[in-house]
Amino acid sequence: MKILGISAHYHDSAAALLVDGVPICAVQEERLSRRKNDASFPMHAIEWCLDSAGLDPAELDAVVYYERSMLKFERILTSALRAFPRSWRSFPHAIRNTLGEKAWVRGIISSHLDVPRRKIFFTDHHAAHAAAAFLAAPTRRAAILTADGVGEWATLTVGRGERRSDGSTDISLVREIRFPHSLGLLYSTFTAYLGFAVNEDEYKVMGLAAYGRPAMYEMVRRLVRPTADGAFELATEYFDFETAASRSYSAKFVELFGPARNPYEPIDLKSAEGQRFADCAASVQLLLEETLVKMAADLQRETGLPDLCFGGGVALNGVANARILAESGFERLFVPPAPGDAGCALGAALYADRLYFRSPDRDLPDHPFWGPEIDAGELARAAREDGQAVAQLDAAAVVEEVAAELADGRIVGWMDGACEFGPRALGHRSILAAPHSAAMRDRLNRDIKRREEFRPFAPVVTAEAADRFFDLPRGGVRLARFMSGVFPVRQEWRSRLAAVTHVDGSARVQVLERDMAPRLHALLEAYGRRTGIPVLLNTSFNVAGEPIVTRALEGYSTFRRCGIDLLAAGPVLVRKPAAAKEAEPWLSGSVAASGAV
Numbered sequence: 349m350k351i352l353g354i355s356a357h358y359h360d361s362a363a364a365l366l367v368d369g370v371p372i373c374a375v376q377e378e379r380l381s382r383r384k385n386d387a388s389f390p391m392h393a394i395e396w397c398l399d400s401a402g403l404d405p406a407e408l409d410a411v412v413y414y415e416r417s418m419l420k421f422e423r424i425l426t427s428a429l430r431a432f433p434r435s436w437r438s439f440p441h442a443i444r445n446t447l448g449e450k451a452w453v454r455g456i457i458s459s460h461l462d463v464p465r466r467k468i469f470f471t472d473h474h475a476a477h478a479a480a481a482f483l484a485a486p487t488r489r490a491a492i493l494t495a496d497g498v499g500e501w502a503t504l505t506v507g508r509g510e511r512r513s514d515g516s517t518d519i520s521l522v523r524e525i526r527f528p529h530s531l532g533l534l535y536s537t538f539t540a541y542l543g544f545a546v547n548e549d550e551y552k553v554m555g556l557a558a559y560g561r562p563a564m565y566e567m568v569r570r571l572v573r574p575t576a577d578g579a580f581e582l583a584t585e586y587f588d589f590e591t592a593a594s595r596s597y598s599a600k601f602v603e604l605f606g607p608a609r610n611p612y613e614p615i616d617l618k619s620a621e622g623q624r625f626a627d628c629a630a631s632v633q634l635l636l637e638e639t640l641v642k643m644a645a646d647l648q649r650e651t652g653l654p655d656l657c658f659g660g661g662v663a664l665n666g667v668a669n670a671r672i673l674a675e676s677g678f679e680r681l682f683v684p685p686a687p688g689d690a691g692c693a694l695g696a697a698l699y700a701d702r703l704y705f706r707s708p709d710r711d712l713p714d715h716p717f718w719g720p721e722i723d724a725g726e727l728a729r730a731a732r733e734d735g736q737a738v739a740q741l742d743a744a745a746v747v748e749e750v751a752a753e754l755a756d757g758r759i760v761g762w763m764d765g766a767c768e769f770g771p772r773a774l775g776h777r778s779i780l781a782a783p784h785s786a787a788m789r790d791r792l793n794r795d796i797k798r799r800e801e802f803r804p805f806a807p808v809v810t811a812e813a814a815d816r817f818f819d820l821p822r823g824g825v826r827l828a829r830f831m832s833g834v835f836p837v838r839q840e841w842r843s844r845l846a847a848v849t850h851v852d853g854s855a856r857v858q859v860l861e862r863d864m865a866p867r868l869h870a871l872l873e874a875y876g877r878r879t880g881i882p883v884l885l886n887t888s889f890n891v892a893g894e895p896i897v898t899r900a901l902e903g904y905s906t907f908r909r910c911g912i913d914l915l916a917a918g919p920v921l922v923r924k925p926a927a928a929k930e931a932e933p934w935l936s937g938s939v940a941a942s943g944a945v
């Protein structure tokens with residue numbers, strides 16, 4: 349069976365293709381259109397998926413959309429009408445937006461892809477989140493938690509999933525919390541209040557939180573009331589989801605917390621005002637953690653299961669994830685590499701395959717690499733045409749050479765195989781650097797990422813050495829597979845891992861097993877042989893405002909425009925003249941592999 353999953357029209361569109369129950373490819377529209385967080389109907393992504401599988405749209409058995417668009421339309425309409433006349437400003441915007449594209453998805457899919465309407469299916473939004481989290485995880489029975497801003501009406505669901513020995517699959521979401529009561533929207537409201545971009549910069553709030561104290565925790569708690577059934581509701585008078593097109597907090601919110609941050613002013617953490625914002629971030633972060641830990645603990649008691657699968661955009665909060673793992677009673681916590689809405693493209697396809705069409709259960713490959721492959725020849729051609737030094741070496745020589753350059757303090761653009769599905773670079777489209785000094789962190793922030801100093805960089809470490817450097821609880825290695833947890837750096841290593849240790853001593857570490865990305869694993873080992881520390885700084889291969897690079901040419905263009913010293917893809921290495929060393933056989937044009945570098 350050939351099933352295409354689509355998520356679109358909200359944030360970060362994507363397409364995924366499933367053949368006989370197994371993903372063949374999946375990619376976010378932004379990686380191909382080159383527009384960050386591209387929310388448009390993902391034509392590039394769909395075309396690439398079909399092309400790379402050699403399929404014609406007519407050969408698809410089903411196209412599955414990741415939410416019930418008419419229900420979502422109903423929610424937007426109902427909310428706007430409830431808030432009328434306060435909502436008169438946002439109402440035309442919401443209706444135009446929804447009527448223009450979102451509500452008539454079946455027609456859009458049918459006309460764009462030329463597939464008959466009978467082949468077009470829909471899943472509940474949170475069912476797609478749940479399927480993405482549960483069906484891709486290596487577990488047969490697990491509790492399921494999903495949490496995001498909002499889908500149709502649900503904002504949080506709990507339930508369980510089972511892959512039975514007879515090949516059948518069950519996903520039962522038994523309870524939900526509905527709009528406007530939403531942990532995701534609560535966090536996004538503070539994201540807006542703190543002057544960051546909603547749906548994009550939530551992780552900056554998490555990063556900023558480490559600089560503050562939860563001094564406003566009691567104030568934040570006034571916004572979120574526990575309910576008798578163990579859930580919560582938002583005190584809606586502090587929010588303005590229905591009426592404001594541009595912000596989501598009310599005048600009463602500003603009365604309570606003080607003036608919002610001006611997004612154009614940098615945060616000065618040494619000033620009282622800067623500290624107020626950091627305290628505010630710490631307070632909402634703590635409330636998010638406490639709420640999720642309690643709900644997860646209740647779910648663990650209720651199900652008695654050792655595994656939890658967690659999906660939805662809230663599952664990108666690595667600090668909360670680590671606390672759920674440590675405190676909820678679950679032994680293992682699975683967060684997929686794309687827990688947000690992009691991942692719903694894959695989730696919707698999986699849900700339809702197992703639950704609608706009753707296809708037999710399948711184990712899925714446990715990695716995030718479903719996007720376009722890198723073409724090293726394209727990199728070599730582009731660099732030569734541009735007059736740059738290009739070297740071609742054998743695989744072992746590339747690893748040794750890059751490790752030597754990293755140990756010498758060079759910054760490396762590292763491209764390998766298929767690109768990641770999801771927001772994080774997990775070793776195939778990464779900028780790598782030595783993790784030891786704060787000066788390296790500052791250089792990356794200044795010359796490449798051009799971003800705020802309070803945001804930490806993440807480390808990647810071999811699975812074999814992870815415990816030496818990081819204080820990982822039971823289940824921590826699994827949670828760190830896709831960089832989904834924030835854990836303490838061991839005290840004795842913090843000064844030698846300064847570029848990747850956050851101000852509170854933590855790191856959002858990726859623990860890399862050899863089988864997931866063998867080339868990066870070999871590089872970590874080679875770097876470890878030289879320095880004694882098989883840890884590298886790993887940040888996504890992009891500059892501010894751009895999506896992560898997909899193809900070799902985009903990597904090359906990024907390399908030329910920022911402070912990356914060395915670029916590696918397959919057997920090809922390109923180095924900027926300023927970083928060239930005379931003693932090494934770097935020549936313009938093709939160089940035969942000598943292995944003696």
Ligand SMILES: [Fe+2]
Nearest residue numbers: 496660661689
């Ligand atoms: Fe969502």
